Amino acid sequence: MFSPDRYEFFCPVKTNSGSRALEHLPFELDTMNATKPFVITSQKDARRGLVDVIIDAFKDSGVTIGIFDGAPAAPGMKLIKELFTMYRDGGYDSLIAVGGGAVVDTAKILNIAVSGAPEDIERYAGSDLITKPLKPLVLVPTLSGTGYESSRYACIDTLSFSSCFLMPHLVVIDPRMIVFEDVETTAAASLVTLTHAVEVYTGPEKNPLSDSYAYAAIRFVMENLVSVIRDPRDGKGRLALVNAHNAAGCAFSNSTPGMAHRLGKAVGDACQLSWGLCMGILLPHILERQTSEDGYHIPGLLLPLAGFDVYAETPEHMKVQKAIGILYDFQRDLFEASRGAIVRSLKDAEVPEEMLRDIARKAAGRSSTGFDADVSLMVLEQAWKGK
């Protein structure tokens, strides 16, 4: 097994997952010395009754909670300032983010403000500028996430933040919260998750700790995504997917984002497509490319993708081919299970071919290391055509 010469790993997240996990919340808050949490969620999640489950969980605890259920899809600084005032005036001492995406961004950024002052926020935009722990932040995820919820990343307006202190202290995955979502939403977060976990597992910063989180995430997605897309009533599958989102967020926070992540985002931003869909299309094409480059660990990927038996039966020199083949098969299975909604090429995603050059240049310009515009363009062209 690969054991690197040196590495660092840090994951402050505690995960509680399973039946009635929310009922442990009052106890968990007490261990963090928090007594009055401020809950942040979206109208959509409030309307479908998810907040009631949270309220129920606190019923006999004697803990007072505050609830803000108006987090919009695109929160701005103005909202953060309003929430800051509510938090301060209400005497809260901790945050609970219920949901995914913008709700969690809002809670993470608000946490910077309430742990210091709202004026601080801009100052901390960037990488690793927050230098001390923030207030306790609990994440209660749903299936409508982006795959970034438990990670060290957050963004608001044009500002983006990266710090391990932004990661939630506690993630409570409760089956009652993991309700059905539409195909696109379900696939988006899980494909971001798969991409992040695969890039951690195969990338130059591979190490046994981040591998453990990535391994669990990849197995869960491979075992459950197709079945949940085919039949969203698969509750155990949905729960497994959210476990995957969480584990991959932890792994991803310990590694420099890889090429599929960067290019996928660039395509998604340029064409208003979901990042996950783009990353999912690009991933096998990029891995094919990386097999001939130094510093990547592609053969071992067959293990989390396919499990012990397939890995053990596949001769050494066939492992890369097999792993990439499995990812293409996976694209096909998702395409079929979603009745064509999850497409397999950038062309089918309606990315104009003439935009590829521009996207490649932008993505290369953004990156600090690794790949230049020519390589990006080559990969984009392949992914445009599809397998």
Added chain:
Amino acid sequence: MNLPGYYEFCCRVKIIAGHDALEKIPDALAYLRARTPMIVSDKGVAGAGLIDIVTSAIKDGVTIGAVADDVTPDSDLQVVHRLARLYREKRCDSLIAVGGGSVMDTAKGVNILISENADDLMKFSGANALKRALKPLIAIPTTAGTGSEVTLVAVVKDHERHLKMAFVSYFLLPDVSVLDSRMTLSLPPAITAATGMDALAHAVEAYTCLAKNPLSDAHALAAINLIGENLVRVTRDPGDKNGRLAMANAATLAGIAFSNSMVGMVHTLGHSAGSVCGVPHGVCMAILLPYGLEYNMHKNGHLTAELLFPLGGAQVYAATPEGERADKVIALVRRINEDLHEASGGRHPRFFREVVDREGKQMVPREKLPEIAKTALSDGSLFYNPEDLDYDDFLMVMETSWEGEPLERRKIKKG
């Protein structure tokens, strides 16, 4: 990947690993807003020159406030108090624990006193009695086995009042664990073997006992794979730096796995053999591990079978028919014990009757087995073992593992 009805998983310890990881300690301390650490260790560690390695690696980046290298082999309340006084006197602001389990326990006890500005440690004993972060604590393990660099438990003994205090809190987790190959390079083969088998027992019991979960499973699989590839190798060739680092990684992974999923009967009996006869913990683990797997086979044989992949490697796994994999794992564990026995010049015992103390005296006389079996009855770790054991069952396991005979399958109860 198995997804149990409910699980919890947490390891908030930052891991810094490498052949030159110690050099990163000043930065790690600065990040924790500390710069005057007190080093806590014991005579054995200091005698092996390890404190010198640590101090020379960090002295340019921090002020070493104090070095207390006289922690007793058994954590002791008076020592904890004495070190807390020293810490305050020298105006230290953080702790660096260099050593094994008792050094870590002692440092955690000291940390409670100095952080809470308290005189009475007892007030904080039990589960979750601590409510806030303690002073920065950096753990540097000097064996690759116990995993105490990533566990949230501390045990401090009050030898005067014959009390044992246990502390359980996430706040007891070290902030940083530094895994540096230099810390285990001089470990003698027999200790390398025993501590490595302790790590293997952690990972195997985490994977095969009742409180397993997907994240502890992933950590356990990685640990078992690293141990399968490296333990016999480093016992034969102690200077193998890469093998040493791989074992340090394995012990930490196994520690994370078992502290998030608990252990079973191997530890139950190991604890009592340790307390009744003073057998080192790792030695108990090495001897008992195959018996634990045999005893639970009818309950978790399918899980044991899966372990052939990480332990024996992909080829052995593929070459072994599914129905024979669990037996093969048990045979492999016995094989590893044989190899370690040979690689340590016979110092690594394979059965309890082979365990001797420094004077060569047998440590587990046969007539002590009933007492060991009786003591095991009151150990909490049995709770997570797949099959139940009563006094007769414990005695049977002790008798066979004393002789070195495999368990007779038909005598195992099936509840």
